[in-house]
Amino acid sequence: MSYELAIVGAGPAGYSAGIYAVRSGIKTIIFDKGIGGGLASLAPKIENYAGFESIPGAELMEKMKKHASKYADIHFNEEVKRIEKSNEGFNVETIHEKYAVKAVILCTGTEHRKLEAPGEKEFYGKGVSYCATCDGYFFRNKKVAVIGGGNSAVIEAIFLKQIGCKEVYLIHRRDMLRAEKALEEEAREKQINILLNKIVEKIDGKEKVEQLNLRDTVNHETSDIQVDGVFISIGEKPQNGLAEQLKIKLDSNGYIVVDKQQRTNIRGVYAAGDITGGIRQIVTACAEGAIAGITAAEVLGKKYPY
Numbered sequence: 001m002s003y004e005l006a007i008v009g010a011g012p013a014g015y016s017a018g019i020y021a022v023r024s025g026i027k028t029i030i031f032d033k034g035i036g037g038g039l040a041s042l043a044p045k046i047e048n049y050a051g052f053e054s055i056p057g058a059e060l061m062e063k064m065k066k067h068a069s070k071y072a073d074i075h076f077n078e079e080v081k082r083i084e085k086s087n088e089g090f091n092v093e094t095i096h097e098k099y100a101v102k103a104v105i106l107c108t109g110t111e112h113r114k115l116e117a118p119g120e121k122e123f124y125g126k127g128v129s130y131c132a133t134c135d136g137y138f139f140r141n142k143k144v145a146v147i148g149g150g151n152s153a154v155i156e157a158i159f160l161k162q163i164g165c166k167e168v169y170l171i172h173r174r175d176m177l178r179a180e181k182a183l184e185e186e187a188r189e190k191q192i193n194i195l196l197n198k199i200v201e202k203i204d205g206k207e208k209v210e211q212l213n214l215r216d217t218v219n220h221e222t223s224d225i226q227v228d229g230v231f232i233s234i235g236e237k238p239q240n241g242l243a244e245q246l247k248i249k250l251d252s253n254g255y256i257v258v259d260k261q262q263r264t265n266i267r268g269v270y271a272a273g274d275i276t277g278g279i280r281q282i283v284t285a286c287a288e289g290a291i292a293g294i295t296a297a298e299v300l301g302k303k304y305p306y
């Protein structure tokens, strides 16, 4: 089977791009290095995607996968290692095969940022986690801390309390949370123990996490809290390796620069979703995917309606 368009990344942007591209008459393949869904599938619940008042991220992503599979071929567990410009378009080399296509849409998203604190690497999987939905269950009736002050951190803290963690600390480095006010209020109502102006100096324990050494950023005093688990939720960084290979223009934070039609500076390469930065919501990722999926028709000699 030959394809005209390769989409890299099967998250909301990739699925949406696939649906729109195939419906525009483009032979499309989607690659994902894992099982798809992206970071959205790790969200305990999503309450701001229109049409779904409250839905677990994994469930919403499963629905998108099923929908996109009706249209595009999707190869899971097939990581794209290299993309090179060719006379005809692009050669896309995955861990299994080489594909020649005319256009590429990068929907490679972001990955979890690391705290870079002593003990973080050592105790990964032994109390340190980057995903409350995945690992929270193991900490029911135990004490946990979530590090970060954004929406994700607050949602994870609420989720951990909800599934029965005995004590949940939310530890943030500044004097106010970055998260939406409504979420902060919910966290306070649910008796999340919010510690502000605190930096994690060390994640400590013997075989597994036992305590966090904290330093106050105002009075510089140090303190310890006893926890069994620590969930690090301090944002994401762009997965831009393929973009760098193609010499695609990135902004100062490493996100791909696109125009309103999701075009990059390389003709035939488009980008959509979290990899383009901005407010990084599921709804914006889907919208960008849709635009990229339609716009890609312009390099295929197909009708480009806008």
Ligand code: NAP
Residues within 6 Å of the ligand: 047, 048, 113, 114, 115, 147, 148, 149, 150, 151, 152, 153, 155, 172, 173, 174, 177, 178, 233, 234, 235, 236, 278, 279, 280, 281
């Ligand atoms: P985020 O909004 O970028 O927040 C990251 C948090 O981690 C910030 O509070 C930041 O502190 C802190 N942080 C960063 N580096 C740190 C370090 N080295 N040490 C300690 N703390 C550190 O990330 P996010 O919460 O993952 O959200 C990502 C995007 O998805 C955002 O646009 C967010 O709005 C969106 N999102 C939306 C929802 C929703 O339901 N609407 C849910 C989840 C995510 P500072 O505040 O001091 O910078």
